[in-house]
Amino acid sequence: MKNNRIINTVFVFAAIATSTLASCEDPNSPGVEYMPDMYRSPAIETYVDYVYTDSMSARLPVANTIARGYKPYPFENTLEGYEESGQKLKIPFKITDEMLAKGGALYASFCKHCHGPKGQGKGSINHPAYSAVPSYTDETKNRRGGRSMSELEPGHIYHVIMYGLNAMGPHAAQLNEEERWKIIAYVQTLQGKNKTEESDNSDAVVTAD
Numbered sequence: 001m002k003n004n005r006i007i008n009t010v011f012v013f014a015a016i017a018t019s020t021l022a023s024c025e026d027p028n029s030p031g032v033e034y035m036p037d038m039y040r041s042p043a044i045e046t047y048v049d050y051v052y053t054d055s056m057s058a059r060l061p062v063a064n065t066i067a068r069g070y071k072p073y074p075f076e077n078t079l080e081g082y083e084e085s086g087q088k089l090k091i092p093f094k095i096t097d098e099m100l101a102k103g104g105a106l107y108a109s110f111c112k113h114c115h116g117p118k119g120q121g122k123g124s125i126n127h128p129a130y131s132a133v134p135s136y137t138d139e140t141k142n143r144r145g146g147r148s149m150s151e152l153e154p155g156h157i158y159h160v161i162m163y164g165l166n167a168m169g170p171h172a173a174q175l176n177e178e179e180r181w182k183i184i185a186y187v188q189t190l191q192g193k194n195k196t197e198e199s200d201n202s203d204a205v206v207t208a209d
């Protein structure tokens, strides 16, 4: 009798073990998971507000974070910012003919249709809003700070590219820093200042201190 009970118990365990092991044969079965959250995190949708009650799941970067490769422009869109950029910003490389050629190509894509092929105004756009595009060689001292177009320094032009001016929109998003300087080097030739010989500002600081 006692032997029979032992045999029965062994048989029952064997049956349970077989059926448990048998379930492992299904390749699609995840089996028994201990704390499934540790294997599979609950999916969070980017712009849905259910994890953080105060805002979306996509969080704002920590204050004062600067994206990799992004260089903040420290001058404000005011007359003071314009004057400061004109004073502090210098073309940060030695101007070569090759750079002027690239600057000229960029000018043709981004500026020529308003400023004209030689920077005299009269580009291909003849909408009344752009009828008064000033010439880069204009010597009338009616620009910001009592300057003439021909007197604009590279830093002033950089500022205009960043923020635009009235009918001219900002071009900061279309041109990276290097492209802006190349265009400026080219615009300087249109102002009648060929800088290839004398300038070597390779040590110049691009942004304010």
Ligand code: HEC
Pocket (backbone or CB within 6 Å): 107, 110, 111, 112, 113, 114, 115, 129, 130, 132, 133, 134, 143, 144, 152, 156, 157, 160, 161, 165, 166, 167, 168, 169, 171, 183, 184, 187
């Ligand atoms: C949509 C037409 C348009 C385009 C494109 C354009 N400009 Fe202008 N730009 C103007 C107009 C109009 C003015 C005169 C704005 C005013 O004085 O009200 C101007 C003014 C300027 C000035 C004088 C700013 C000052 O401080 O007085 C500079 C420098 C200049 N543009 C450079 C550029 C450069 C460089 C590009 C190409 C990256 C460019 N512009 C593209 C229309 C344009």
